[in-house]
Amino acid sequence: xxxxxxxTDWLEAGHSISELKNLIVEAAPWNPAKNERPSIVVEEGxxxxxxxxxxxxxxNANDEAPSLFLYGGMPIRLKKNGNDRISIEPLNEAxxxxxxxxxxxxxxxxxxxxxxxxxxxxxxxxxxxxxxxxMKLPVLERIVQTPVYTQNGMLxxxxxxxxxxxIYFKPRKGFVLPEVPSTPSRSDIQKAKDYILEExxxxxxxxxxxxxxxxxxxxxLPFVRMLIQGPTPLHLIQKPTRGTGGTLLAQTxxxxxxxxxxxxxxxGNGGDELRxxxxxxxxxxxxxxxxxxxxxxxxxxxxxxxxxxxxxxxRILGLSENIQMKVLCxxxxxxxxxxxxxxxxxxxxxxxxxxxxxxPWTDGVRHFKHPYLTEWVSENRAALVxxxxxxxxxxxxxxxxxxxxxxxxxxxxxxxxxxxxxTAGINGFLDNAHKFYDEADEEEQIIYEFIQKWHxxxxxxxxxxxxxxxxxxxxxxxxxxxxxxxxxxxIKFSKEILKIKDQIIGLIQSDGSTLSVFIxxxxxxxxxxxxxxxxxxxxxxxxxxxxVRVVKKINVLKAYKKPMx
Numbered sequence: 001x002x003x004x005x006x007x008t009d010w011l012e013a014g015h016s017i018s019e020l021k022n023l024i025v026e027a028a029p030w031n032p033a034k035n036e037r038p039s040i041v042v043e044e045g046x047x048x049x050x051x052x053x054x055x056x057x058x059x060n061a062n063d064e065a066p067s068l069f070l071y072g073g074m075p076i077r078l079k080k081n082g083n084d085r086i087s088i089e090p091l092n093e094a095x096x097x098x099x100x101x102x103x104x105x106x107x108x109x110x111x112x113x114x115x116x117x118x119x120x121x122x123x124x125x126x127x128x129x130x131x132x133x134x135m136k137l138p139v140l141e142r143i144v145q146t147p148v149y150t151q152n153g154m155l156x157x158x159x160x161x162x163x164x165x166x167i168y169f170k171p172r173k174g175f176v177l178p179e180v181p182s183t184p185s186r187s188d189i190q191k192a193k194d195y196i197l198e199e200x201x202x203x204x205x206x207x208x209x210x211x212x213x214x215x216x217x218x219x220x221l222p223f224v225r226m227l228i229q230g231p232t233p234l235h236l237i238q239k240p241t242r243g244t245g246g247t248l249l250a251q252t253x254x255x256x257x258x259x260x261x262x263x264x265x266x267x268g269n270g271g272d273e274l275r276x277x278x279x280x281x282x283x284x285x286x287x288x289x290x291x292x293x294x295x296x297x298x299x300x301x302x303x304x305x306x307x308x309x310x311x312x313x314x315r316i317l318g319l320s321e322n323i324q325m326k327v328l329c330x331x332x333x334x335x336x337x338x339x340x341x342x343x344x345x346x347x348x349x350x351x352x353x354x355x356x357x358x359x360p361w362t363d364g365v366r367h368f369k370h371p372y373l374t375e376w377v378s379e380n381r382a383a384l385v386x387x388x389x390x391x392x393x394x395x396x397x398x399x400x401x402x403x404x405x406x407x408x409x410x411x412x413x414x415x416x417x418x419x420x421x422x423t424a425g426i427n428g429f430l431d432n433a434h435k436f437y438d439e440a441d442e443e444e445q446i447i448y449e450f451i452q453k454w455h456x457x458x459x460x461x462x463x464x465x466x467x468x469x470x471x472x473x474x475x476x477x478x479x480x481x482x483x484x485x486x487x488x489x490x491i492k493f494s495k496e497i498l499k500i501k502d503q504i505i506g507l508i509q510s511d512g513s514t515l516s517v518f519i520x521x522x523x524x525x526x527x528x529x530x531x532x533x534x535x536x537x538x539x540x541x542x543x544x545x546x547x548v549r550v551v552k553k554i555n556v557l558k559a560y561k562k563p564m565x
Contacts, residue, residue: 069140145259192387209428243361246334270300299341
């Protein structure tokens with residue numbers, strides 16, 4: 001072509017520059033069509049300009065229909081799965097390129113002509129390397145398939161991203177929530193309670209009112225999670241034998257609250273492997289996490305941290321990058337008569353079910369009111385969600401009164417869920433906590449039994465570590481000192497005493513009175529460390545709060561294999 005693609009043709013045709021300027025002034029402003037893609041010219045050495053234009057284009061597109069977000073301090077995109085479910089995936093160069101070539105018309109000058117091209121690797125890497133504070137992306141904290149309440153007590157029912165709560169709401173296809181009254185009537189509240197207690201949960205063999213209350217609290221948790229400041233505890237669904245329905249109960253609660261099956265993680269033996277599993281799970285932005293059928297003792301510092309940390313921090317596997325994620329999911333576990341360390345037990349609420357038959361999955365099979373329970377839940381999910389919202393809305397309408405019971409580290413959770421249950425007339429919340437803690441940890445029970453023996457034998461006399469060690473072996477109170485050498489056993493025994501030094505122990509004496517003691521280091525005698533049990537104020541039942549000093553009652557009349565000499 002003889003066209004030169006500049007103003008030469010205009011001038012050679014006899015026109016002047018002034019005429020051209022007048023045409024520009026008189027021309028109507030250019031308004032691109034709504035679906036017309038913005039253009040970016042790719043030129044070497046213009047990376048800052050290109051990055052600025054890219055982020056502006058992303059922001060404009062996100063303002064209309066957000067699809068790119070920040071989660072855990074990293075850019076992510078939404079991804080549609082089956083059943084209209086939305087999940088997230090981190091952006092990398094390939095995924096960012098897929099997005100940008102459809103968002104932007106990339107152009108490059110070749111032989112004086114603009115031709116279509118693609119973003120270069122340098123551009124893609126520069127966009128991904130942009131500091132978080134300069135990324136023009138909204139922060140995402142939750143993806144829900146169920147209407148939930150915001151921090152201000154407003155019910156999210158509009159599909160899409162809610163800026164205030166940082167929640168993306170995408171209901172399942174066909175889900176329509178019946179209108180939730182702003183001030184539920186008594187009949188509304190009774191109808192909601194009946195639907196939850198007499199239809200949904202009626203056939204699960206809870207052992208006491210606290211189990212019912214904690215189960216309903218777990219059911220309501222996803223709806224009110226944004227109203228809770230801080231962490232939420234582990235909900236332990238435990239039973240005496242397999243086949244009692246622990247997994248079914250967890251599935252049922254998850255199906256109502258989040259609209260799908262829970263995220264199942266393998267507990268194993270805890271440790272570093274569990275830490276990696278927790279990190280990988282939280283990167284998927286889960287709503288409900290369950291450790292199903294735990295068969296080992298639940299004693300994990302990693303799990304304890306996940307339950308009490310507002311933000312989970314870890315290194316991304318395979319990368320030299322760290323990630324920080326808000327922990328907003330509900331935690332649950334199912335197990336047959338599990339033992340827990342006190343570290344985990346004090347972060348746990350108990351839900352116990354007991355069919356009271358030897359083989360509940362075969363012997364005298366319980367006839368459920370709804371035999372195919374999960375199918376019934378799916379068919380009636382809108383009514384069940386309405387019931388949950390009515391109980392929450394009733395609490396909001398009454399001024400959000402705080403629950404009467406408290407739990408250390410989970411005060412906001414206890415005040416919120418306790419308040420909702422109390423205003424609905426559902427009793428038992430946290431009533432079994434002290435009993436659960438006393439029964440939770442077999443190993444700690446052994447330690448305290450040893451201290452009781454110590455008191456029976458020596459009272460308030462000073463005693464050496466060696467004397468205590470020999471008497472502990474003689475009495476055979478069950479201390480696990482390992483299978484190593486005699487020296488390694490003595491060292492481990494000494495460490496066990498150091499671990500419980502200064503902790504207050506409540507002992508029940510033979511006459512029924514209560515004596516409170518603690519272990520005190522008394523210096524050394526001939527290089528031998530001395531210990532003494534020192535009387536403290538009588539142990540009292542206090543509020544349910546976590547302290548460094550642990551109070552535990554032990555029955556001194558319990559029979560032991562051998563008495564201390």
